[in-house]
Amino acid sequence: MDTTTFHMLKSWAFEFLSSFVGHSGRGAAVQSAAAVVASYVVVARLYDAFFGPLSDVPGPLIHKLLDLPVTLPSERGSAWKYVASVHERYGPVVRIGRNVISVADKEMLKQILVKEDLPKSKLYKQGQRMTGRQTLFNTIELDFHKQRRRILSPAFSISYLNSLEPYIFQATESLVRKLRAEISVGTNERAVVDIWNLLQRLALDIIGETAFGRTFGMIENGSHPLPQKITESMRRRALIGQFPFLGLIPALTRQDPLFQKFVTNIIEDRVKSGIHRSDILQILIDAQYSKESDDRLDVKDIISETVLFLYAIPLTTRAPVSFVALSESLMSIEISPPLLHPSIAGSETTSNSTGFAIIYLLRHPDKLQTLIRELDTQLDIPVGDLLPSHDSLKHLPYLNAVINETMRLRPVSAMGLPREPAKDVMLGHYFVPRKTLVIANMRGVQINPDYWPNPTEFMPERFLEGAVPGPAMDAFYPFSAGSRNCIGKNFAWMEMRLILATLFKYFEFDLIPSEMPKADDLAQFVTLTIRANEFNVGVRVRKEAWEKVHGF
Numbered sequence: 001m002d003t004t005t006f007h008m009l010k011s012w013a014f015e016f017l018s019s020f021v022g023h024s025g026r027g028a029a030v031q032s033a034a035a036v037v038a039s040y041v042v043v044a045r046l047y048d049a050f051f052g053p054l055s056d057v058p059g060p061l062i063h064k065l066l067d068l069p070v071t072l073p074s075e076r077g078s079a080w081k082y083v084a085s086v087h088e089r090y091g092p093v094v095r096i097g098r099n100v101i102s103v104a105d106k107e108m109l110k111q112i113l114v115k116e117d118l119p120k121s122k123l124y125k126q127g128q129r130m131t132g133r134q135t136l137f138n139t140i141e142l143d144f145h146k147q148r149r150r151i152l153s154p155a156f157s158i159s160y161l162n163s164l165e166p167y168i169f170q171a172t173e174s175l176v177r178k179l180r181a182e183i184s185v186g187t188n189e190r191a192v193v194d195i196w197n198l199l200q201r202l203a204l205d206i207i208g209e210t211a212f213g214r215t216f217g218m219i220e221n222g223s224h225p226l227p228q229k230i231t232e233s234m235r236r237r238a239l240i241g242q243f244p245f246l247g248l249i250p251a252l253t254r255q256d257p258l259f260q261k262f263v264t265n266i267i268e269d270r271v272k273s274g275i276h277r278s279d280i281l282q283i284l285i286d287a288q289y290s291k292e293s294d295d296r297l298d299v300k301d302i303i304s305e306t307v308l309f310l311y312a313i314p315l316t317t318r319a320p321v322s323f324v325a326l327s328e329s330l331m332s333i334e335i336s337p338p339l340l341h342p343s344i345a346g347s348e349t350t351s352n353s354t355g356f357a358i359i360y361l362l363r364h365p366d367k368l369q370t371l372i373r374e375l376d377t378q379l380d381i382p383v384g385d386l387l388p389s390h391d392s393l394k395h396l397p398y399l400n401a402v403i404n405e406t407m408r409l410r411p412v413s414a415m416g417l418p419r420e421p422a423k424d425v426m427l428g429h430y431f432v433p434r435k436t437l438v439i440a441n442m443r444g445v446q447i448n449p450d451y452w453p454n455p456t457e458f459m460p461e462r463f464l465e466g467a468v469p470g471p472a473m474d475a476f477y478p479f480s481a482g483s484r485n486c487i488g489k490n491f492a493w494m495e496m497r498l499i500l501a502t503l504f505k506y507f508e509f510d511l512i513p514s515e516m517p518k519a520d521d522l523a524q525f526v527t528l529t530i531r532a533n534e535f536n537v538g539v540r541v542r543k544e545a546w547e548k549v550h551g552f
């Protein structure tokens with residue numbers, strides 16, 4: 001029936017156009033040829049919209065017919081909201097482009113990420129253009145991914161994480177000192193600090209310490225030439241992505257010599273010193289010299305990649321490419337400004353998640369009190385130490401619940417994760433042809449009222465043991481799942497627990513009313529963030545906690 005209709009429409013278009021040729025001679029023949037092509041396109045699109053394989057996926061008609069950018073230019077960074085509104089109106093599976101579907105159904109999400117383990121979409125290549133190379137995060141080549149994941153996995157294992165703990169501590173301690181110093185020069189023992197920015201700087205110092213054996217000194221000094229250079233280079237590459245002819249200008253494509261120097265120096269210094277520091281750099285150097293290494297990999301190459309993925313991922317694109325790439329197909333008008341947006345170097349996953357948790361807690365004083373009670377009664381910091389050990393934090397139920405609840409409501413990619421089946425696949429009862437862009441909409445699942453009662457309310461209690469109803473863990477994908485899940489999950493957990501517990505143990509924060517509109521104005525250029533990329537809060541020392549720590 002459907003094919004018949006298509007053929008009827010097609011022959012009608014041809015007949016109509018042939019009558020033109022007959023009447024108007026040669027000039028009209030050219031016009032008619034163009035019209036034939038146009039009608040063919042129109043008919044094919046109509047056919048595709050109403051009878052094609054994705055025709056039974058609900059969604060606005062316009063997206064079935066045209067590949068339109070899904071947002072207005074005035075709403076830059078808000079495409080995720082638009083897609084959410086389409087889900088609200090049409091249900092958990094929607095069509096948002098001729099060849100694009102977004103899925104917020106938990107069974108189907110599991111199928112996409114785990115059972116079928118669909119490959120990352122080729123749109124991740126956009127990320128390769130930004131960093132100038134393939135990395136663990138942005139590769140879509142299975143062999144490359146397998147090899148890099150094998151090399152890097154030991155560095156992110158739970159056991160190795162213990163050896164990274166002192167370095168994460170060192171950086172976090174510098175934040176505590178910084179806040180203490182700010183307060184001492186503030187008025188009435190209170191300072192106003194941009195907590196969003198401080199968390200971003202801390203995340204970068206943690207990467208410097210754990211990965212390369214040196215701090216970037218961001219908390220201390222506020223900037224460092226390397227991150228700055230990488231950001232500049234990424235912006236240039238993003239621009240070339242937009243306007244490929246710019247790639248002909250060598251100055252725009254060249255990797256900054258500072259970057260090469262940094263990579264060469266950290267390797268040479270480490271090898272020459274003979275020191276075996278238990279960090280990510282050491283894992284990479286050891287992998288290079290190990291007997292089993294038949295990969296003939298250039299350690300410099302992998303470390304360059306790692307610098308880029310650790311820096312670029314945390315700072316500009318930890319889950320970014322998913323969005324940036326997606327932007328390319330869905331939101332072409334949205335892509336260039338965000339990539340050139342100065343705040344891009346500040347967007348990143350752990351610091352954003354920690355920042356969102358702080359804001360949620362300050363907005364819910366009762367939940368904050370519960371957390372503080374837990375920290376005061378259950379956290380044992382040995383005399384003489386400033387920071388709690390990760391061991392003492394990892395089983396604190398309310399702290400963990402706060403982090404989970406924050407990641408449920410504020411996932412790193414509110415837009416979702418783009419996947420692309422290499423062959424035709426059945427997702428639920430939908431037939432999805434190969435090469436369809438399938439977006440695993442993790443936020444959609446995480447706030448789906450079928451799985452989460454009061455879905456948009458901040459209720460950490462739902463993650464506590466014995467909660468009724470319990471959390472729908474099969475509808476919770478903050479770190480994704482399957483072969484492309486987050487390699488840094490344990491690392492991120494350690495970082496977030498330590499920072500939140502330390503901050504609320506020693507400091508008392510207060511909200512500044514004029515800052516509140518910023519908390520609700522979210523954008524996803526890369527990862528989900530506060531559009532303003534800053535959030536000021538008042539901060540005081542909690543004297544009774546502080547006085548217990550000696551020598552600080």
Ligand code: HEM
Pocket residue numbers: 136137138149309310313318319321322349350353407412417418477478479480483484485486487488489491492
């Ligand atoms: C709250 C913190 C974090 C969250 C919520 C998070 C979430 C995610 C998600 C959802 C993905 C899948 C992205 C996709 O499919 O496009 C991912 C992948 C990845 N993440 Fe994270 N992440 C976090 C922290 C980190 C950290 C700290 C690191 C490294 C130090 C890291 C490194 C990576 C890498 C390398 C991948 C790609 C893995 C692969 O493709 O094999 N992430 N992350």
